Amino acid sequence: xxxxxxxxxxxxxxxxxxxxxxxxxxxxASVLAFIIALLLVAVRSTGFRPAVxxxxxxxxxxxxxxxxxxxxxxxxxxVQILPMAVQIWINQRSAEFYFAMLALALxxxxxxxxxxxxxxxxxxxxxxxxxxxxxxxxIQTMRDVILPQAVRIALPPLVGQSLNLFKATSIAMxxxxxxxxxxxxxxxxxxxxxxxxxxxxxxxxxxVSSLIIALGSIASKRWRLQT
Amino acid sequence: xxxxxxxxxxxxxLLILVGQFxxxxxxxxxxxxxxxxxxxxxxxxxxxxxxxxxxxxxxIAYYPISAFxxxxxxxxxxxxIFWAYFAVPLLFxxxxxxxxxxxxxxxxxxxxxLAEVLRAxxxxxxxxxxxxxxxxxxxxRQAMQDVILPQALFNVIPSIISQFINLVxxxxxxxxxxxxxxxxxxxxxxxxxxxxxxxxxxxxAIIYFCICFSLSQAVSWAERKVERLRIAPQQANGGLR
Amino acid sequence: xxxxENVNKFxxxxxxxxxxxxxxxxxxxVVVCGPSGSGKSTLIRTINRLENIDSGRILINGSDxxxxxxxxxxxxxxxxxxxxSFNLFPHLSVERNIMLAPMRIKKLAxxxxxxxxxxxxxxxxxxxxxxxxxTQLSGGQQQRVAIARSLAMMPPLMLxxxxxxxxxxxxxxxxxxxxxxxxxxxxxxxxxxxxxxFAREVADEIxxxxxxxxxxxxxxxxxxxxxxxxxxxxxxxDIRRA
Numbered sequence: 001x002x003x004x005x006x007x008x009x010x011x012x013x014x015x016x017x018x019x020x021x022x023x024x025x026x027x028x029a030s031v032l033a034f035i036i037a038l039l040l041v042a043v044r045s046t047g048f049r050p051a052v053x054x055x056x057x058x059x060x061x062x063x064x065x066x067x068x069x070x071x072x073x074x075x076x077x078x079v080q081i082l083p084m085a086v087q088i089w090i091n092q093r094s095a096e097f098y099f100a101m102l103a104l105a106l107x108x109x110x111x112x113x114x115x116x117x118x119x120x121x122x123x124x125x126x127x128x129x130x131x132x133x134x135x136x137x138x139i140q141t142m143r144d145v146i147l148p149q150a151v152r153i154a155l156p157p158l159v160g161q162s163l164n165l166f167k168a169t170s171i172a173m174x175x176x177x178x179x180x181x182x183x184x185x186x187x188x189x190x191x192x193x194x195x196x197x198x199x200x201x202x203x204x205x206x207x208v209s210s211l212i213i214a215l216g217s218i219a220s221k222r223w224r225l226q227t
Numbered sequence: 228x229x230x231x232x233x234x235x236x237x238x239x240x241l242l243i244l245v246g247q248f249x250x251x252x253x254x255x256x257x258x259x260x261x262x263x264x265x266x267x268x269x270x271x272x273x274x275x276x277x278x279x280x281x282x283x284x285x286x287i288a289y290y291p292i293s294a295f296x297x298x299x300x301x302x303x304x305x306x307x308i309f310w311a312y313f314a315v316p317l318l319f320x321x322x323x324x325x326x327x328x329x330x331x332x333x334x335x336x337x338x339x340x341l342a343e344v345l346r347a348x349x350x351x352x353x354x355x356x357x358x359x360x361x362x363x364x365x366x367x368r369q370a371m372q373d374v375i376l377p378q379a380l381f382n383v384i385p386s387i388i389s390q391f392i393n394l395v396x397x398x399x400x401x402x403x404x405x406x407x408x409x410x411x412x413x414x415x416x417x418x419x420x421x422x423x424x425x426x427x428x429x430x431x432a433i434i435y436f437c438i439c440f441s442l443s444q445a446v447s448w449a450e451r452k453v454e455r456l457r458i459a460p461q462q463a464n465g466g467l468r
Numbered sequence: 469x470x471x472x473e474n475v476n477k478f479x480x481x482x483x484x485x486x487x488x489x490x491x492x493x494x495x496x497x498v499v500v501c502g503p504s505g506s507g508k509s510t511l512i513r514t515i516n517r518l519e520n521i522d523s524g525r526i527l528i529n530g531s532d533x534x535x536x537x538x539x540x541x542x543x544x545x546x547x548x549x550x551x552x553s554f555n556l557f558p559h560l561s562v563e564r565n566i567m568l569a570p571m572r573i574k575k576l577a578x579x580x581x582x583x584x585x586x587x588x589x590x591x592x593x594x595x596x597x598x599x600x601x602x603t604q605l606s607g608g609q610q611q612r613v614a615i616a617r618s619l620a621m622m623p624p625l626m627l628x629x630x631x632x633x634x635x636x637x638x639x640x641x642x643x644x645x646x647x648x649x650x651x652x653x654x655x656x657x658x659x660x661x662x663x664x665x666f667a668r669e670v671a672d673e674i675x676x677x678x679x680x681x682x683x684x685x686x687x688x689x690x691x692x693x694x695x696x697x698x699x700x701x702x703x704x705x706d707i708r709r710a
Contacts, residue, residue: 061436066396068403069399069435073429076424080424170303171303181309194313198306206302210301361541362551364569364573378557
């Protein structure tokens with residue numbers, strides 16, 4: 001075992017960059033996914049048939065197509081239909097990261113919206129009635145009464161989804177994002193110390209996964225709704 | 228664009244469906260489905276054992292199995308594939324194909340998840356079932372075999388189909404190590420066409436969507452069936468408070 | 469047949485059974501009654517080791533059921549236990565529910581087990597339900613099947629844990645009739661129940677429990693007419709008023 005060889009100099013830098021990018025990708029995609037999920041739930045709850053159908057279509061599309069395909073789709077396919085100037089601009093700015101973030105956020109927003117919707121369903125109907133009786137309009141009801149509660153109820157599955165999101169960031173390496181998985185492969189190619197390289201990456205993922213689970217567990221207990 | 232998609236299907240349908248078969252190894256959609264199926268079936272025996280052990284916190288085997296489950300569930304599937312690529316030739320001597328690598332990684336992944344699915348299924352059964360079985364004098368093993376597992380396995384059929392859907396989606400990662408499954412095949416088609424990137428990837432998405440969506444409808448159907456047939460005795464028709 | 473010697477049981481800090489010392493003679497029907505939380509169910513569940521005890525001994529036919537090396541499965545096979553919530557196996561037909569234990573434990577052949585099951589179903593009045601599944605039966609029918617299932621192992625001792633408490637009133641009678649019939653055949657029984665009319669008719673002795681202790685033990689006539697312990701008096705008068 002030559003871990004020392006793998007954790008020095010350029011290789012260490014690669015790992016650190018990889019870790020940073022993985023984490024930034026995870027955090028930004030999670031936040032974006034959550035916001036989009038809230039929007040999806042709010043739109044769906046209007047009951048307006050075309051809106052409901054659109055949201056359902058969006059959710060089903062993202063749940064039934066693999067994340068890798070989403071990423072490839074954005075990176076290869078969508079890029080090509082953008083105007084030339086935009087394409088050049090994108091290529092100059094290593095846009096893989098943003099495509100990956102977009103694909104991750106959209107994909108997991110679908111799952112998160114379903115979890116929040118379940119939380120919504122277990123809310124007492126009286127909540128909506130009480131809010132409307134007070135004179136709150138739809139947006140206010142959603143924003144101040146319904147969604148805060150639904151989210152708190154849905155916290156455990158949402159933590160599960162963010163854990164899945166974190167693990168899924170590894171797929172971004174397929175479109176060239178220099179995340180941890182990418183770094184591990186790069187170091188492996190450079191040093192032939194395959195076990196050590198992969199072990200470092202695995203430890204990284206396991207540690208962060210455990211952290212997410214632990215923090216999620218604490219948050220769930222803290223903010224659990226007593227109905 | 229629809230015209231373009233139809234054209235692609237017209238020209239490349241065989242490649243997308245079965246890859247180079249029969250002039251070469253199986254590929255395309257057929258390979259995707261075979262790998263997913265192999266992953267599921269390969270995982271079942273070990274998952275059964277692991278799942279049952281996970282319901283017995285007192286036993287010696289509980290700790291290593293739990294550690295395994297937590298470790299696998301905290302690791303990205305892609306990394307499991309990398310590990311398989313590295314470790315399996317060492318363990319079995321000689322190199323193995325990309326397909327086998329992916330299948331082995333999927334089996335390891337699925338054992339951890341199926342074990343938890345089974346554990347949930349067992350723990351969801353009313354406590355009275357195991358009590359009644361043990362009260363009759365059946366040993367733990369007999370109770371598991373005749374009373375608990377038949378019920379638990381039936382009840383988790385929807386979850387197992389869901390896991391299969393996940394496996395189908397995870398086979399797409401074979402693309403990264405150049406396994407000729409559906410996604411890689413689409414990439415090949417794209418490389419040949421050069422001008423049809425959007426239609427090709429749209430078609431790819433549509434194919435996955437059709438397969439997985441049908442399967443998820445099967446999950447809903449199975450959930451309804453199971454719900455109907457497996458009412459706990461307490462909820463049977465006729466007077467119960 | 470059953471002997472409790474200074475049995476104590478705790479759930480954490482809660483003292484569920486306090487120094488229980490009791491004897492149940494063979495062939496007797498003993499009814500255990502008392503207010504909720506008195507420990508009646510806990511007591512009966514310690515007999516076949518569904519619950520463990522923290523101190524004291526329980527002896528069945530002179531042998532300590534918690535002795536080292538004691539085969540708990542053999543012990544349980546020799547005791548019939550009927551649950552409040554029946555706990556029939558929903559994935560097996562009624563006759564298969566009854567046949568399972570004899571085939572697995574006594575290694576009975578399928579045909580023998582089959583005729584045994586039908587004999588027992590006839591005894592509880594459910595011959596026509598042999599091929600049905602538990603979910604197709606009413607509560608009263610399910611409980612009678614549960615009794616037949618327990619009888620299949622031909623135990624010398626039967627325990628009933630509130631057998632009719634989960635049933636709608638109109639089905640209580642059919643189950644009590646079966647239990648009464650068993651009592652009449654000389655089966656040793658311990659029955660936890662709220663059905664006082666039944667207790668009066670069938671029991672040889674009544675054990676009254678409250679807060680984990682046995683407060684009174686006497687024959688039914690005396691118990692219902694003139695109980696000694698003030699707690700028992702309150703219990704009996706409350707029932708009368710109900």
